[in-house]
Every structure is written in C-alpha cells, then in structure tokens.
Amino acid sequence: MRAILIRDLRLAIRAGGGFGLGLAFFLIVVVLVPFAVGPRGDLHSVIAPGILWLGALLACLLSLDRIFALDYEDGSLDLLATAPLPLEALVTLKALAHWLTTGLPLVLVAPFLAVLLNMPAAGYAPLLQALALGTPALSVIGTFGAALTVGVKRGGLLLSLLVLPLYVPTLIFGAEAARRGAEGLDHGMPLAMLAGITCGTIALLPFASAAVVRVSLR
Numbered sequence: 001m002r003a004i005l006i007r008d009l010r011l012a013i014r015a016g017g018g019f020g021l022g023l024a025f026f027l028i029v030v031v032l033v034p035f036a037v038g039p040r041g042d043l044h045s046v047i048a049p050g051i052l053w054l055g056a057l058l059a060c061l062l063s064l065d066r067i068f069a070l071d072y073e074d075g076s077l078d079l080l081a082t083a084p085l086p087l088e089a090l091v092t093l094k095a096l097a098h099w100l101t102t103g104l105p106l107v108l109v110a111p112f113l114a115v116l117l118n119m120p121a122a123g124y125a126p127l128l129q130a131l132a133l134g135t136p137a138l139s140v141i142g143t144f145g146a147a148l149t150v151g152v153k154r155g156g157l158l159l160s161l162l163v164l165p166l167y168v169p170t171l172i173f174g175a176e177a178a179r180r181g182a183e184g185l186d187h188g189m190p191l192a193m194l195a196g197i198t199c200g201t202i203a204l205l206p207f208a209s210a211a212v213v214r215v216s217l218r
Contacts, residue, residue, distance in 0.1 A: 008097035022059040022102045029055035048117035049178035064142040068150040087210040095143040103135035126181020134174040137198040147209040
C-alpha cells in the first residue's frame with residue numbers, strides 16, 4: 001500500500017497535477033478578487049471566508065480528471081484491479097494522494113492568503129480547521145467523480161458537472177465555520193457538520209467508486 005501511495009504521489013507531481021498548480025490557481029483567485037471588487041477593505045473581510053473556500057474548492061477540482069486517467073491510459077488500472085489489494089483500498093489511496101498533493105498545501109497556505117483579503121485574525125484558526133476537515137471530503141468526492149468518468153474522452157467538463165453539486169454542502173458549512181470564526185461567534189456546529197460530511201464520504205464513497213471502476217473495466 002505504501003508503494004502505491006508513493007507511486008501516485010510521484011505521478012501526480014510529474015503530470016502537473018501536484019501542489020504547484022493548485023497553489024497557483026488559489027493565489028490567482030485571491031489576488032484577482034480585490035481587483036474585481038475594488039479597494040474596499042471592509043467588504044473584502046466580509047467575503048474572505050467564501051472566496052477562500054471557493055478558491056480551494058476550484059483548485060481541488062483542477063486535477064481530478066488525472067486520478068484514474070493515467071492508469072487507465074497505460075493499462076495499469078486493469079492490473080491494479082486484479083491485484084490482491086482490494087479495489088476499495090486502491091481508491092482510498094488515490095484519494096489520499098490527491099489530498100496530500102492538492103488539499104493539504106491549500107490548507108497550509110490559506111491563512112497567509114487570508115491576509116490579502118483583510119480577513120480578521122480571529123478567523124485564521126477556524127478557517128484552518130474548516131479546510132483541514134473539509135478538503136478530504138473534496139478529494140474523496142472527486143475520486144468518485146473521476147471513477148464515473150474513467151475511460152470517457154474529454155471527460156473533464158462532465159466530471160466538473162457531476163462533482164460540483166456534491167461539493168455544495170461542504171462549501172456551505174466550511175465557509176460558514178470560517179465566517180463565524182472571523183466574527184467571533186461559535187463555529188462548533190458548522191465544524192461538526194463538516195466533520196460528519198467528511199466521515200460519511202470516507203466511509204461510503206470508496207465502495208461506490210470501486211464498484212464504478214469495476215463496471216468501467218468490464
């Protein structure tokens with residue numbers, strides 16, 4: 001399992017879907033928002049939680065189509081599907097590799113980018129907590145979407161259309177937790193809901209993703 005995880009991490013970075021692409025996109029979104037809204041620091045601080053969460057969500061979306069595509073194109077996905085390792089474990093490892101190369105860097109850099117949006121300092125810790133709890137769900141849901149579109153030519157747009165509606169609950173509770181934290185309010189309930197969503201996706205979606213991959217390989 002460790003060898004497969006390391007292999008997926010190397011493939012993700014070499015294929016251009018590593019942390020550099022996600023971080024660059026995240027930075028571009030955060031930098032462009034003040035230009036679009038105008039020099040209004042009070043408004044920036046209000047919309048900062050939503051903008052940061054939306055930027056992180058879209059950055060995670062960029063590399064989803066490569067989770068299974070490279071293995072499918074070179075035929076290694078067929079070999080992995082027939083390996084002694086359960087396909088559910090393989091799917092979980094791929095989701096973990098995606099989070100390590102895309103989600104985790106976004107979590108670490110988000111508080112620094114929040115400074116550019118004039119976000120109150122009290123919101124940095126809740127933002128970090130919300131992203132740490134929510135981004136694994138984005139990777140697991142994205143892996144399920146990638147499994148649905150494996151083998152589909154130019155399935156990137158279809159993947160986005162399938163995954164984005166499933167991202168909405170995570171986006172709502174994640175942004176709400178960061179907003180409440182920035183305003184000095186209790187943000188425990190949104191974090192609890194976010195943790196529940198993440199635990200639910202980790203518990204259920206690897207089995208659904210594995211079933212979809214088996215059907216696609218027949």
